[in-house]
Every structure is written in structure tokens, then in C-alpha cells.
Amino acid sequence: xxxxxxxQITAITVFSIAFGICPAANAMHIMEGYLPVAYCIAWGVLCxxxxxxxxxxxxxxxxENRRAMTLLAISGAFIFVISSLKIxxxxxxxxxxxxxxxxxxxxxxxxxxxxxxxVLIFQAVILAHGGLTSLGANAFSMAIAGPxxxxxxxxxxxxxxxxxxxxxxxxxxxxxxxxxxxxxxxxALAYPSEAGGVLASAVKFLSVFAPTQLPLAVVEGLLTAAxxxxxxxxxxPELKSVGxx
Amino acid sequence: MIMSDKLCYYSxxxxxxxxxxxxxxVLTLTACILSRSIIIxxxxxxxxxxxxxxxxxxxxxxxxxxxxxxxxxxxLGTLAIFVNVSETPLDAFAFPIGSYYITGSVQGLFHGIxxxxxxLASTSCLYFLSLNTPVTDILNVLRKxxxxxxxxxxxxxxxxxxxxxxxxxxxxxxxxxxxxxNIRPSTAKKSFxxxxxxxxxxxxxxxxxxxxxxxxxxxxxxxxVLSEDYPVKISEILSIAAFxxxxxxxxxxxxxxxxxx
Numbered sequence: 001x002x003x004x005x006x007x008q009i010t011a012i013t014v015f016s017i018a019f020g021i022c023p024a025a026n027a028m029h030i031m032e033g034y035l036p037v038a039y040c041i042a043w044g045v046l047c048x049x050x051x052x053x054x055x056x057x058x059x060x061x062x063x064e065n066r067r068a069m070t071l072l073a074i075s076g077a078f079i080f081v082i083s084s085l086k087i088x089x090x091x092x093x094x095x096x097x098x099x100x101x102x103x104x105x106x107x108x109x110x111x112x113x114x115x116x117x118x119v120l121i122f123q124a125v126i127l128a129h130g131g132l133t134s135l136g137a138n139a140f141s142m143a144i145a146g147p148x149x150x151x152x153x154x155x156x157x158x159x160x161x162x163x164x165x166x167x168x169x170x171x172x173x174x175x176x177x178x179x180x181x182x183x184x185x186x187x188a189l190a191y192p193s194e195a196g197g198v199l200a201s202a203v204k205f206l207s208v209f210a211p212t213q214l215p216l217a218v219v220e221g222l223l224t225a226a227x228x229x230x231x232x233x234x235x236x237p238e239l240k241s242v243g244x245x
Numbered sequence: 246m247i248m249s250d251k252l253c254y255y256s257x258x259x260x261x262x263x264x265x266x267x268x269x270x271v272l273t274l275t276a277c278i279l280s281r282s283i284i285i286x287x288x289x290x291x292x293x294x295x296x297x298x299x300x301x302x303x304x305x306x307x308x309x310x311x312x313x314x315x316x317x318x319x320x321l322g323t324l325a326i327f328v329n330v331s332e333t334p335l336d337a338f339a340f341p342i343g344s345y346y347i348t349g350s351v352q353g354l355f356h357g358i359x360x361x362x363x364x365l366a367s368t369s370c371l372y373f374l375s376l377n378t379p380v381t382d383i384l385n386v387l388r389k390x391x392x393x394x395x396x397x398x399x400x401x402x403x404x405x406x407x408x409x410x411x412x413x414x415x416x417x418x419x420x421x422x423x424x425x426x427n428i429r430p431s432t433a434k435k436s437f438x439x440x441x442x443x444x445x446x447x448x449x450x451x452x453x454x455x456x457x458x459x460x461x462x463x464x465x466x467x468x469x470v471l472s473e474d475y476p477v478k479i480s481e482i483l484s485i486a487a488f489x490x491x492x493x494x495x496x497x498x499x500x501x502x503x504x505x506x
Contacts, residue, residue, distance in 0.1 A: 033367025073402030226438030
């Protein structure tokens with residue numbers, strides 16, 4: 001075996017091992033059974049007003065226009081699928097988009113709250129991302145806080161006439177970061193630090209998840225911007241039908 | 246692409262009444278998080294594991310692989326609970342950095358281990374449900390629990406369309422790969438965006454076609470599907486009841502005795 005071949009084999013081995021152990025960096029779904037009972041219930045109750053509003057809104061839309069039913073269903077499935085697709089990333093790790101930013105921009109935050117909770121139930125049952133007991137907490141951070149914040153940033157930038165690409169980038173990545181902050185605070189509230197209480201604990205959770213979440217937010221922002229620009233340039237009628245333009 | 250969804254159709258426990266399985270896993274899950282005890286966690290892990298792998302005939306290797314899905318979250322999250330940064334060292338370990346210590350207490354370590362066990366046991370309950378019950382059966386259980394019909398309808402359609410859209414996405418990805426669309430990060434980004442946007446367009450078009458097809462078949466707001474109900478077996482009910490009563494008794498004993506384990 002020549003020196004070159006040996007080097008190649010070593011490189012391939014290192015590469016394959018790195019890929020083999022590289023874990024999927026998902027969005028921060030709080031795992032099943034991770035939160036104490038009181039917190040599970042409290043976050044669930046906190047979600048209720050948003051869900052009821054979303055439900056009413058969907059019902060009203062459906063009474064006006066029956067066709068919206070299949071469109072909503074497809075939108076939900078679309079959000080699920082983009083959150084389960086592996087995205088290309090520079091480091092070669094296999095991460096997933098969260099899809100909350102794109103969902104909020106395309107379908108509006110109210111319908112995303114209802115669709116988001118259904119998507120979270122499916123993610124728990126089909127993929128074991130998140131869980132049934134942590135559904136309330138996850139719904140609050142990913143189906144409510146993230147989309148609403150994303151949409152707020154989007155609306156604000158649109159009002160200030162910021163460049164389209166930058167608007168979408170900011171909306172998606174800041175929405176992502178906000179979700180990650182909310183989840184960290186949720187964890188910190190449930191598990192305050194022995195030295196320094198809730199605040200210190202929040203800092204710990206934020207810093208522990210930062211290496212996976214910060215690059216993800218940037219990548220998600222870039223991809224969402226590219227997707228929205230792509231859609232705007234050749235999917236005008238479809239965008240109109242989901243109420244985007 | 247979605248492994249656990251395929252596996253549940255092969256499960257030998259698939260034809261057991263879905264309400265039984267749902268109640269079993271939800272009650273056991275609740276016992277897990279109520280007690281947060283290591284003994285209960287191991288008991289639950291063993292019971293649900295045996296039921297899924299031995300009774301349900303789900304391959305062990307697959308089961309283990311699926312159990313490691315949330316491992317990153319578990320590792321990172323628990324690390325944040327173990328480790329503290331403070332000016333005074335705690336009793337388990339302490340590494341000085343400048344005037345601060347990276348430190349942890351025995352209590353904290355114990356809580357961390359407790360949490361890992363509880364979380365894994367709870368995940369195994371969730372897997373018991375999802376590896377042995379197809380989603381459509383779970384939806385039937387939710388219907389019995391009086392979840393609004395609109396939500397159930399939406400869930401059924403979403404579930405169906407997840408697979409249609411995944412199929413679209415993977416077809417496009419295959420053809421992009423075969424044309425070297427993902428050869429460099431820059432082209433990969435472009436291909437990904439193109440793929441997602443064409444999936445979006447195709448799905449919106451599909452939704453219109455779906456509605457037309459439904460309307461042609463007299464759709465008036467509810468999908469009428471025949472639901473197969475599998476008979477409830479007395480022996481199963483009795484064994485589930487016995488297990489849950491014992492489990493909850495153990496939970497109460499542990500809670501009353503102070504809950505150190």
C-alpha cells in the first residue's frame with residue numbers, strides 16, 4: 001500500500017466515523033418526561049388561549065371557504081416535512097430546519113399555532129422528537145412564541161422597507177433564536193441552578209445548546225430567505241391562495 | 246423514510262384494542278413523571294421494552310436505535326443541570342478557573358441521574374404507543390376522548406399528506422443529486438431552496454386536486470371512514486389494571502417514604 005492510499009484510507013475512516021457518531025442536531029424539543037408535572041400542566045394551560053383563538057380563526061375561515069380545509073392540511077404536512085428534512089450545512093453535520101419562521105411568513109402566526117401543535121403531536125408520536133407530557137412547553141416555544149416573534153420581526157422590517165432578503169433572513173433566524181431562548185428559560189424555570197437560581201441556570205442552558213442552535217439559526221435564515229425569494233419569483237398564484245400577498 | 250411508522254404496521258400488538266394501549270402508555274408515563282424515581286423508571290423501561298420487543302416483535306436493534314434519538318438533548322440538558330459555575334466549590338467535584346469554579350454537588354448529580362432514567366423510561370412509554378399503534382388508530386382513540394372533529398379531520402389529512410410530500414421531496418432530491426446539485430455547499434443551498442419551493446407549489450396544487458376529488462364524492466365537512474375496532478380482551482384489561490395499580494401503589498410508597506430513589 002502506498003503512502004497516498006494509506007492517507008486516503010485514514011481520511012475515509014475519520015470521515016465515516018465522524019458521520020457515524022454525528023448526532024442529528026434537532027430543534028430543541030424538550031424530551032418526553034423531562035419536565036416535572038406542574039410545569040407540564042402550567043405550560044399547557046398557558047397555550048390554551050392561543051390555541052382557542054387559532055381554532056376559532058380556522059373555523060371562521062372554513063365557514064367562509066370550504067376549500068381552505070385541504071389547503072390547511074397540506075400546509076401542516078408541509079411544515080412537518082420541512083422540519084424533518086436534512087439541510088445542507090457547512091460542517092457536514094445533519095441538522096434539521098425548524099420551519100417555524102417559514103410557516104409564520106407563509107401562513108400567518110395564528111394558523112401556525114394550531115398546525116404547529118398538530119405537527120408537534122406527530123413529531124412526538126412518529127419521530128419521538130419531543131413528547132406528550134412536554135407537549136405544552138414545546139407548543140409554547142415552537143408553535144406560539146417562535147412564529148409570533150418571527151412574524152413580528154417580519155412585519156416590522158416590512159414596514160421599515162428593509163430589503164426583502166434581509167427581512168426574511170432576520171425573521172427566520174431571530175424567530176429561531178427566540179425559540180431557543182424560550183426553551184432554555186423553560187428548562188431553567190424547571191431546574192434552577194444550585195448556585196445562582198433560575199438566572200444562572202438559564203445562562204447554563206443557553207450556553208450548552210448554543211453550539212448547535214446558533215449555526216442552525218443562521219443556516220435556517222439563509223435557506224428561508226432563498227426559499228421565499230424563489231417562491232416570490234415563480235409561485236405568485238399559489239402564494240395568493242394561502243393568503244400571503 | 247419514517248421508520249417507526251412502518252414498524253407499527255408489522256407489530257404483533259397492532260390488533261390489540263387501541264384504547265387499551267393508549268391508556269396503558271399514558272398511565273405509565275404519568276406514573277414515571279409523578280414519581281421521578283430510579284426504581285420505577287427501570288421497572289417501566291423493562292416492562293415497555295419487553296412488551297415492544299418480545300411481544301410486539303419489533304427488532305431489538307431498531308428499538309435501541311430509536312431509543313437513542315433524543316440522546317443529544319438528554320446529554321446536553323443534563324450536563325447543564327450537573328455543572329455549575331460559582332465562586333464557592335460544591336461537594337462532588339470542582340475545577341478552579343480563575344476566581345471561579347466549575348463545580349457540582351452530589352445532590353445535583355443524583356438529580357441528574359434520576360432525570361435521565363425518568364426521561365428514558367418516559368420515552369419508552371411513548372415508543373410503546375407509537376411502535377405498536379398506527380396513527381389512524383390513535384386518532385380513533387382521540388375521537389372517543391371528544392377531541393373536536395375539525396382537529397381530527399385536519400390531523401387525518403395532515404398525516405396522509407406528510408407521506409405524499411416526503412415522497413415529492415425525496416424524488417426531487419434524488420434527481421438533484423443525480424445532476425450533481427448538491428456537490429458544493431453553495432449549490433446545495435440553491436438546490437435546497439429550489440426543492441422546497443417546488444414542493445410548496447406542488448403541494449398547493451395537490452390540495453386543490455384533493456378538494457375537487459373529495460367534493461366529487463359528496464364531501465360535506467367530514468371524512469367518513471370505516472373504523473375497525475379490535476375487541477377488548479378481559480385478560481388484557483385485567484393485567485393492565487393490575488400492573489397500573491401496583492405501579493401507582495409503588496409510586497405512593499416512594500412519595501410517602503421521602504422519595505430518595
